[in-house]
Amino acid sequence: MRAIDTHVHLDDPAFIEGAAAVWQEARRAGVEGAIAVGVEPATWSRTLAVARGLPGVRVALGIHPQAVPALDDETIGRALADLPALLGDHGAVAIGECGLDGPAGDLDRQGRVLREQLALARDLALPVSLHVFRVHGPALKLLRDLGPLPAGGVVHSYSGSAELVRDYLRLGWSFSFAGAVTRSNAKRPLAAALAVPLDHLLVETDAPFQPTGADARDRTRGEPRDLPEVIGALARARGLDPEELAETTTANARRIFRL
Ligand SMILES: [Zn+2]
Numbered sequence: 001m002r003a004i005d006t007h008v009h010l011d012d013p014a015f016i017e018g019a020a021a022v023w024q025e026a027r028r029a030g031v032e033g034a035i036a037v038g039v040e041p042a043t044w045s046r047t048l049a050v051a052r053g054l055p056g057v058r059v060a061l062g063i064h065p066q067a068v069p070a071l072d073d074e075t076i077g078r079a080l081a082d083l084p085a086l087l088g089d090h091g092a093v094a095i096g097e098c099g100l101d102g103p104a105g106d107l108d109r110q111g112r113v114l115r116e117q118l119a120l121a122r123d124l125a126l127p128v129s130l131h132v133f134r135v136h137g138p139a140l141k142l143l144r145d146l147g148p149l150p151a152g153g154v155v156h157s158y159s160g161s162a163e164l165v166r167d168y169l170r171l172g173w174s175f176s177f178a179g180a181v182t183r184s185n186a187k188r189p190l191a192a193a194l195a196v197p198l199d200h201l202l203v204e205t206d207a208p209f210q211p212t213g214a215d216a217r218d219r220t221r222g223e224p225r226d227l228p229e230v231i232g233a234l235a236r237a238r239g240l241d242p243e244e245l246a247e248t249t250t251a252n253a254r255r256i257f258r259l
Pocket of ligand 1: 007037
């Protein structure tokens with residue numbers, strides 16, 4: 001199997017033994033490419049350093065909504081002013097991870113920071129790796145106000161309903177799914193995945209978050225080598241051969257992120 005992990009936190013301290021070893025295992029499992037996402041200005045340099053030299057790994061940089069509350073406006077302003085040059089210098093393939101997160105609070109401020117990042121995505125014609133958790137209504141309103149982006153983007157680890165898939169699709173978004181579809185009680189995410197047209201479907205691990213498996217409590221961390229499990233669960237739900245689903249989602253990732 002050959003697959004692309006479109007959203008992974010290779011710079012996370014959970015990978016204490018080093019991203020190179022973790023990535024080597026993933027390559028052995030058929031994960032030929034990955035997008036390593038950065039989540040806040042203070043760690044962007046670590047994201048870039050970790051991804052450098054790893055075959056098939058490209059980067060995306062953004063400000064995660066959960067990072068927003070701890071950052072002051074000046075820090076965010078300066079970071080976003082520097083971001084285009086940083087993205088260009090390191091051949092980044094997307095803006096992200098950015099988005100809206102219900103539990104992280106102050107949605108107005110999160111929304112302002114997200115809008116600025118989406119404006120950059122528009123100016124630079126880069127796709128977006130978007131995080132939306134528990135606030136799909138406000139997120140769709142913001143995206144609707146903005147209109148479709150030139151290079152589109154992916155709602156990562158999509159957690160919304162099957163019904164809302166249509167609304168995101170209309171605005172040009174694609175969808176990726178992670179470990180949640182491998183749970184024994186994965187009804188809702190699988191129903192959503194079934195509502196996604198095949199040419200808008202992608203896969204990811206979001207590692208080290210969202211370990212795969214019937215019971216997530218069995219494991220403390222996810223790894224990019226788990227990606228075939230995500231593909232297997234989606235393939236079973238759609239009645240497709242896993243190899244076929246791997247090929248389709250890989251082609252989608254290559255198209256959207258221009259890999
Ligand atoms: Zn993430």
